[in-house]
Amino acid sequence: MTRQRGRLLAAVLALLVASALHPLTAGARPVVDSAAALTITMTQVLPTIAVGDEDVVLTGYVTNISGAPLPAPDVQLTGSFAPLVGRAAVAAWAAGQTRGVPVDGIDHDALGGTLAPGGSATFRLTVSAPATASDVPFAALPMAINAGDATLTTFITVNRRVEYEPLQLAVLAPVTLEPDAALVAPYGPQRLAAWRTQLSTTSRAQRLLDATRDLPVTLAIDPTLLTPPADIPQVRPTDAAAGAAWDRITAEQRTETTLRRAAETQLRARLAGQPTVILPQADADLGALLANPELSPRIAPALQVAQGVAATLPDATAQILWPADGRLGSERITALTEASGSLRPRAVIGAGSALGAGTVEAAHPGPAGIAALAYDERLSNSLLDLEADPVGARMTQRLLADSLALLGEFPGRQRSVLIAAPRTLNPRASALESSLRALLEAPWVRPVQVSEVIAGAAGGSVIPAVAPATLPRIPGIPRDPSVAREALTPSRNTALTAALDALAPVAEVRADGAANWAFWTEVSAHAASSRWRADRSLLLPVIASARTAGAQARTAIAVVPDRINFFADSGQLQVTITNDLDVAVEEVQVVLPSLVPSFRLTGPPEPVTIGARSRATVRVPATALAAGSVPIRVRLFSPGEQHIGVDNTVQVRAYPTGSWFYWLLAGVALLLFAAGLWRGRRRRRAAAADSVIGTSGDAP
Secondary structure, eight states, rough: HHHHHHHHHHHHHHHHHHHSSSOTTTTTOOOOOTTTEEEEEEEESSEEEESSSSSEEEEEEEEOOOOOOOOOEEEEEEEEEEEEEHHHHHHHHHTTTTOOOOOOEEEEEEEEEEEOOTTTEEEEEOOGGGGGSSSOEEEEEEEEEEEEEEEEEEEEEEEOOOOOEEEEEEEEEEEEEOOGGGGGGGSSSSHHHHHHHHHHTSSSSHHHHTTTTTTEEEEEEOOOOOOOOOOOOOOSSSHHHHHHHHHHHHHHHHHHHHHHHHHHHHHHHHTTTOEEEEGGGGBBBHHHHHHHHGGGHHHHHHHHHHHHHHTTTTEESSSSOOOOOOOOOOOHHHHHHTTTTTOOOOOEEGGGGOOOOOOOEEEEEEEEEEEEEEEOOOHHHHGGGGGOOOSHHHHHHHHHHHHHHHHSSSSOOOOEEEEEEOOOOOOOOOHHHHHHHHHTTTTTTTOOHHHHHHHTTSSOOOOOOOOOSSSSOOTTTOOOOOGGOOOOOHHHHHHHHHHHHHHHHHHHHBTHHHHHHHHHHHHHHHBBGGGGGGGGGEEEEEHHHHHHHHHHHHEEEEEEEEEEEEOOOEEEEEEEEEEEESSSSEEEEEEBBBTTTEEOOOOOOOOEEEEETEEEEEEEEEEEESOOOEEEEEEEEEETTEEEEEEEEEEEEEEOOOOHOOOOHHHHHHHHHHHHEEEEEHHHHHHHHHHHHHHHHHHH
């Protein structure tokens, strides 16, 4: 016994020495804290909805996001066969709030081996016949996948029997531009790059179009995507003005125009037969425009642009208004209707929470027969979590579970439901497509179009008169950034308006005036877009560029202050005008009234043309009646009689001559003539005297 103990002790000592002398090999499995080192991704739940005694299989993978090798975990599946009751319970479970829900172990997958940094291992978990676990006709069962300290919550949905009235579900998806100040920057490489990004095959707008291609979804389109710049002629026009405008077009502008027109053609082909809502120009922030009395007159023109675009598409309307802030009430609908001018809306869309917590219908009767459409925020805003769901498997189960909880509120009542995808939704196309398809094909859902929801508005409840100032937060549901505060605040609008007030009259005299004013009109329209709500700071460069341009417009054309000596009864008074712009200005009207009766301007000056970064002289007929110093204030106007540029005072020193001056000139001339005669005679006498002296000197 003693000998065996000695041998055991020797073996232990040898092992300790070997461990000290030899470090761990690459295949060793070090002990590493796995907290926040693993992530779980679910790739499939099959079948998506359990309907009989079939098993449900959940597959996915675990990824090592730490910087060191980790032992592959034992992936555990826990859950409950007791259905979740209510939408709040579904939202809480989806958000990872698992307290209060008793769960049991259901299955596990011991992966084995080691996960290298960045490495992944797949798992497969099985739930045996979940539809037979209880006798309820439909249910959402909570499930959780655990790997190390990582947990992913999900659902299994069960549909045993059709004991319900299917939900009439409509989906509205916004296809709009992302906030980028470069989109409305001056033509150049930066702007071209921004448009390339927005119109690329991987852009957010294109991914939304791809995801909804074969689904019964109504698209809401920013008309900017359907109104590209006019075609640029390939050959320089022979007309002088058109030729000069053609010369000013840069290579970047030509490329952008070609790019946008090609995108428009593709989009129009995509929208053929697709129910479409055309948003106001640049997806105008109707809530912000309505709240500011200075901005509300812009609503009608923005809607007219939408109406013009809608008229060119076979199945489009501009009569459905969707304010980005989500606020909804009868007074707001009335105000929007009054501000819409000749375009009377059919419906106004807002958040369901704006109508109260008990709202169960999507469509409600509004004032003057205009429908109030309330989108379901739980279903709509949950789509924002798709950005962290690469294939949409988890989102699919979440949408199905939440819709079942919604169905369970009034299973025997026919109801309409509207999903309005947030404007900031930025998913993978395949993930969004698979999630929406699964929801729209669920047995308890009947897909409808938005127009069908509007038609059923008469059966809804009366909506509140006053829209809430802010929408209430819904626990466990992502908040749509688009409902945040407007970006075009009153102070920003004041700065933009002041800039445009300076740019408008100068555009009348610029050689490129039409193009220049069209550019700044576009900037103004895009500054009022809803897209800036997601990040209000992104609008600041747009406002700053307008302010800079406005400041330049105020001072670029200027009168040169001068002191002029006017030595005449009448003549031409000369005034100098400078132009610091990069383009010529034409038809500049110069107005210079004399403030004293002793100096009169006898005719108006001709309109002046000044080259780029140049100056010109204006000649004005004038008459001086008395000597003295006369200040003349010189002002500049556009052909439309709008004041432009910098005024200045020209100081004229008048020295009128009168008749005495001409007598004086005549006397001086006579004196000069007499002096000339006298000098001539002296020269002749001197010459004669020299001749006599010379002759006398030659005598013998």
